[in-house]
Amino acid sequence: MATLNQLLVIKAFFYVSDHWELAAVFLKYPELLEEEIDSVFEEMIGAIRDEGKGVSLENLPILIERHQKLKNVRPILRELIAQQQNENMSKDALQEALAIALDTEAFLDVAYAFINASTGEEITAAFVKYPELLEAEETDHIFVALMDSAIKHGDNESAELFAECLQQLKDIRVKLREAVSQQYSHALILQKAQEEQAAKTAKTDIKLLLTAMQHFLDVSDAKAAYVLFQTYPELLNEEMNPLFEASIAAAQKQCDPKVAKFLKERHRLLKKLRQEARKIFKKDSFHRTRH
Known part of the structure; x- marks a missing residue:
């Protein structure tokens, strides 16, 4: 004992x-x-x-x-x-x-x-x-x-x-x-994610989501992210999650741990900012105004 x-x-x-x-x-x-x-x-x-x-x-x-x-x-x-x-x-x-x-x-x-x-x-x-x-x-x-x-x-x-x-x-x-x-640059990883996600995304324009995601990957801080949300409100919706997850999986599959780590960090940041935005605007989903 x-x-x-x-x-x-x-x-x-x-x-x-x-x-x-x-x-x-x-x-x-x-x-x-x-x-x-x-x-x-x-x-x-x-x-x-x-x-x-x-x-x-x-x-x-x-x-x-x-x-x-x-x-x-x-x-x-x-x-x-x-x-x-x-x-x-x-x-x-x-x-x-x-x-x-x-x-x-x-x-x-x-x-x-x-x-x-x-x-x-x-x-x-x-x-x-x-x-x-x-x-x-x-x-x-x-x-x-x-x-x-x-x-x-x-x-x-x-x-x-x-x-x-x-x-x-x-x-x-x-x-x-x-x-x-030669084969798995950042752009190609996003393209692979697009191919895997296209079948799952019927109502949302995948090109728009990819563009929004690419811009979000380039923001330098939370303040810049909130400005970006005004242009791409889709970033604040749950439908962005599978795109990030597919991109991370593609990076991991192609032995690119640095890109995978970067994408994971940005996805965590997006989730955090999304929660804060919902508290501020008291909304659970966000969509752009279409004309």
């Missing part, structure tokens, strides 16, 4: 938001680095599964992932803490070292997801789960570190594998970026 203190330790570990905070938790609760705490995790996971409902069940995958992460980082964190004892490292310096180690471990997960992918579907799944693989500055240094470590330990076979994977990753990046730049 878990003690109250053990439950508090796991709660502190569960609710951290970044590796700096996580490093602080390890320093405050060194019992996390002992295998005895694993049985408490397993007891909690089993209890949540048995209950089978509620908020706790929704958090179960995160709890399992955090527990696995804890087991993965224990060896290196123990080594760092032992090094502190030998070098009289300050608490702040140790926390920084632990945070760096945690960052490195997270990138190792990313690298090995690609290294272990053996089919096209598995490689695609790795990119979906870890889009940072598309950014050289985000992940290439991890592959280089893996190569250096393998060479240092005389494991030339692994070093060659890491080098081959890094080159394969670079080749994939080049092909993807060429495809994005």
